[in-house]
Amino acid sequence: MDHRHRRRPRSAAWEYLGAGKRSAVVDLDADADDAALLRSAAGADVVLLSFDGDAERARTQQRAERLRAAHPALVVVVLSGFGLRGPYAGYRSTPLVDWAMGGHLLLNGEPFREPIAGAGPWSSYLGGATATIAVQAAALRARFSGEGDLIDIGNMEAAAACHQWSITIYTHQGVRKTRWGNRHGEAHHPLALYACTDGWVVIGAVSRHQWEGLCIAADAVELLADDALYTPAERFDRMEEVDAAINPFFAARTRAEAVRELQEHRCPAGQVLNLAETLRSPQLEARGFWAVPDGLGSRARLPGPPFRLNGRHLELGPAPRLGAHQEVLSR
Amino acid sequence: MSSAGTDNTDGRVRRPGGIDLRGVRVLEFSVAWAGPMAGRWLGELGADVIKLEHPTSRGLSVGENMKADPAWRRGDLPGPALRNGVFPDNDPGEHWWNRLGYFNKINRTKRSLCIDIKAPGGREVFEELVRRSDVVLNNYSPRGVRSLGIDHPTLRAINPRIVTVDLSGFGATGPEFDQVSWGPILEAASGLADATGYADSGPYKQGLAFPDAVGGLHGTVAILAALWERELTGEAVHVDVSQLETYLQLGGDLALTTSLSGEAPARHGNRGDGAAPQGVYPCRGEDRWLALSVTDDGAWTRLVALAAEDGVQTLGGEGRATLAGRTAQHGAIDAALAAWTAGHDAHELMARLQAQDIPAGVVMANEDLVHDPHLIERGFLATVDQVDAGPLTFPGFPIHFEHHPWRVAATPALGQHNEEVLRWLGYDDAGIAALEAAGTITQHPPA
Numbered sequence: 001m002d003h004r005h006r007r008r009p010r011s012a013a014w015e016y017l018g019a020g021k022r023s024a025v026v027d028l029d030a031d032a033d034d035a036a037l038l039r040s041a042a043g044a045d046v047v048l049l050s051f052d053g054d055a056e057r058a059r060t061q062q063r064a065e066r067l068r069a070a071h072p073a074l075v076v077v078v079l080s081g082f083g084l085r086g087p088y089a090g091y092r093s094t095p096l097v098d099w100a101m102g103g104h105l106l107l108n109g110e111p112f113r114e115p116i117a118g119a120g121p122w123s124s125y126l127g128g129a130t131a132t133i134a135v136q137a138a139a140l141r142a143r144f145s146g147e148g149d150l151i152d153i154g155n156m157e158a159a160a161a162c163h164q165w166s167i168t169i170y171t172h173q174g175v176r177k178t179r180w181g182n183r184h185g186e187a188h189h190p191l192a193l194y195a196c197t198d199g200w201v202v203i204g205a206v207s208r209h210q211w212e213g214l215c216i217a218a219d220a221v222e223l224l225a226d227d228a229l230y231t232p233a234e235r236f237d238r239m240e241e242v243d244a245a246i247n248p249f250f251a252a253r254t255r256a257e258a259v260r261e262l263q264e265h266r267c268p269a270g271q272v273l274n275l276a277e278t279l280r281s282p283q284l285e286a287r288g289f290w291a292v293p294d295g296l297g298s299r300a301r302l303p304g305p306p307f308r309l310n311g312r313h314l315e316l317g318p319a320p321r322l323g324a325h326q327e328v329l330s331r
Numbered sequence: 332m333s334s335a336g337t338d339n340t341d342g343r344v345r346r347p348g349g350i351d352l353r354g355v356r357v358l359e360f361s362v363a364w365a366g367p368m369a370g371r372w373l374g375e376l377g378a379d380v381i382k383l384e385h386p387t388s389r390g391l392s393v394g395e396n397m398k399a400d401p402a403w404r405r406g407d408l409p410g411p412a413l414r415n416g417v418f419p420d421n422d423p424g425e426h427w428w429n430r431l432g433y434f435n436k437i438n439r440t441k442r443s444l445c446i447d448i449k450a451p452g453g454r455e456v457f458e459e460l461v462r463r464s465d466v467v468l469n470n471y472s473p474r475g476v477r478s479l480g481i482d483h484p485t486l487r488a489i490n491p492r493i494v495t496v497d498l499s500g501f502g503a504t505g506p507e508f509d510q511v512s513w514g515p516i517l518e519a520a521s522g523l524a525d526a527t528g529y530a531d532s533g534p535y536k537q538g539l540a541f542p543d544a545v546g547g548l549h550g551t552v553a554i555l556a557a558l559w560e561r562e563l564t565g566e567a568v569h570v571d572v573s574q575l576e577t578y579l580q581l582g583g584d585l586a587l588t589t590s591l592s593g594e595a596p597a598r599h600g601n602r603g604d605g606a607a608p609q610g611v612y613p614c615r616g617e618d619r620w621l622a623l624s625v626t627d628d629g630a631w632t633r634l635v636a637l638a639a640e641d642g643v644q645t646l647g648g649e650g651r652a653t654l655a656g657r658t659a660q661h662g663a664i665d666a667a668l669a670a671w672t673a674g675h676d677a678h679e680l681m682a683r684l685q686a687q688d689i690p691a692g693v694v695m696a697n698e699d700l701v702h703d704p705h706l707i708e709r710g711f712l713a714t715v716d717q718v719d720a721g722p723l724t725f726p727g728f729p730i731h732f733e734h735h736p737w738r739v740a741a742t743p744a745l746g747q748h749n750e751e752v753l754r755w756l757g758y759d760d761a762g763i764a765a766l767e768a769a770g771t772i773t774q775h776p777p778a
Binding site: 293 | 351352364372376405406407408409410411412414415417418419420421432433435436501502504505506507508510511513515516518519520521522523524525526527528529532533534535536537538539540541543544545548549550551552553555556557558559560562568569570571572573575576577579580581582583584585586587588589590591593594595596598600601603606609610611612613618620621622623624626685688689690691692693694695696697698699700701704705706708709711723724725726727728729730731732733734735
């Protein structure tokens with residue numbers, strides 16, 4: 001359901017995130033609409049609420065508690081930047097702010113420049129995926145016990161839960177993790193991007209045989225004479241020396257040539273594709289990954305579901321027009 | 332050794348804070364990050380997760396290199412020989428395989444059965460476990476799955492209600508199904524690394540193997556969906572998860588606009604369409620930053636007033652009252668903002684901005700997260716008594732159920748639950764000793 005004050009024109013985000021849903025518009029500040037929401041929740045298994053800022057937090061908390069009191073079997077999920085409680089609970093949030101507060105932003109970009117975020121509202125998507133897990137688990141229990149739940153999820157925590165060893169190297173060793181540009185800190189090299197004549201490739205020479213394959217393919221066999229460089233973290237400490245030896249290989253080849261030669265030497269490698277190229281990926285095409293949304297033209301593509309159950313795709317319907325299913329409120 | 336707290340009446344672990352999946356047993360074959368993450372989430376939701384570990388899965392002993400470095404001091408990056416292990420206090424100790432920080436972070440709230448299922452008697456143990464389990468999860472390559480005989484047709488023949496999960500890099504089918512799938516390789520294939528970067532730069536990968544985290548999350552979603560499916564049909568379910576496809580879930584709107592325009596998205600650093608100014612600005616101290624998004628004109632007015640309190644008069648200006656105007660002057664606004672923020676502590680400035688209802692946040696380092704009052708009050712950080720290591724703190728679980736507070740158990744020692752699991756399966760002393768003698772089960776990696 002969409003709040004009356006948040007109507008937006010049709011957008012790419014709406015088409016993506018609204019796929020397979022129905023739409024009703026309510027004014028949560030109006031008593032009649034609020035009552036209609038409470039009533040219509042009787043036919044629902046799950047109610048998902050979100051808020052931003054302190055004023056909305058208080059109202060959302062009250063609404064969630066009313067819903068739970070009226071419908072004990074209902075699963076109510078509240079998704080926000082920082083959660084319903086805690087010192088930042090009333091803070092305003094955006095995807096960039098959540099990404100920064102979750103500890104990911106600092107780790108990306110050049111060491112000598114400002115950190116940079118990924119290409120999208122990724123903290124919001126992490127929060128959404130986390131909420132999906134919570135809903136599935138709580139709904140499974142509600143199915144058998146008849147007992148619903150109130151679930152509180154903050155994007156900051158959802159992001160903080162998705163660190164590799166960033167937090168662990170601090171709690172275990174006191175090490176402050178930072179960013180390393182297109183290299184992968186701190187224990188492996190080269191697991192990195194390199195510039196070719198027509199773009200970039202990524203390589204992952206982590207194991208002994210992958211390192212040997214890289215050095216042979218890149219005509220940098222002199223590196224193999226140095227036993228210390230067989231340790232991936234030693235290569236990380238001497239990344240400038242390593243990269244100086246292998247960069248000429250990439251600089252003289254196209255992406256396709258570099259990847260082919262590296263793979264022939266059992267060194268994992270791939271082209272850095274732009275999104276237009278990814279849309280033409282034979283792998284994704286063969287798996288029927290892309291969904292074709294209705295009404296947006298034959299070229300339009302959206303990501304389909306990322307998993308198959310017994311080989312079946314889960315079909316998604318189109319995103320609805322705003323308020324197209326207003327009748328759900330009258331039930 | 333600490334215990335996960337078990338009750339052997341039916342062989343299931345009684346989790347102190349199990350939430351919703353009590354009664355579900357998961358067998359986990361997994362390495363690296365995505366598969367273990369999915370298993371850990373299921374464990375923390377209450378499932379009984381048994382991690383089947385090959386004796387070499389935590390590594391081989393490498394002799395002299397595994398000795399503590401006396402010159403190391405807390406805060407220093409460890410030397411190359413020990414760095415990969417993330418050992419507590421950079422000390423591998425006697426049982427280094429139970430002190431691997433990166434491993435212990437991602438494998439807690441599970442049981443460990445250290446078994447080579449290709450060794451004598453191993454297959455029989457595994458098949459009996461499959462008969463008594465609900466889910467078999469792997470994140471091996473499709474070739475590895477077939478080699479181990481843990482593919483869906485084989486396991487369905489053993490247990491007609493089994494849920495099998497292949498969580499692979501590119502999916503179980505397609506021309507690239509067996510390619511190596513390190514996280515950065517998946518990022519590159521997704522098109523999202525190319526879309527990430529400064530406006531004047533080439534593409535950028537993430538600083539950690541982010542597709543593994545995204546794959547682990549969506550893998551958990553997929554497993555729960557499969558349990559629902561089985562509940563409805565009563566039959567076995569095969570789940571095929573592609574980490575590449577999970578990663579592309581982060582770029583749905585970008586994919587749509589690219590498909591319609593034919594043009595790959597431009598890189599624009601930290602800027603976005605719905606906010607101006609939006610960016611990351613320097614603060615006092617080394618590598619300290621503040622993220623700021625001005626999402627409406629009122630927030631802009633309040634920001635200008637706040638900066639003026641500090642004597643900064645260059646922020647407001649003609650034509651900046653609207654989003655379009657600020658977007659057109661974004662570079663000049665960034666320079667004025669940076670001149671202001673550089674003299675301030677990031678945490679203090681965040682608090683002042685948020686008090687004015689302006690979205691702003693400290694660009695947190697790992698140390699900030701560990702000491703952050705918000706995460707501490709919400710109980711996000713988890714301290715567990717880690718086997719062979721003692722109490723250690725790890726990131727916790729981000730879902731807060733009203734009536735079911737989560738708790739976590741430490742990562743098990745290698746093979747910690749060998750005997751417990753085997754006795755539950757009906758093995759006696761002689762049977763267990765025979766498996767040990769054959770090298771099928773162990774609690775130590777081979778030298």
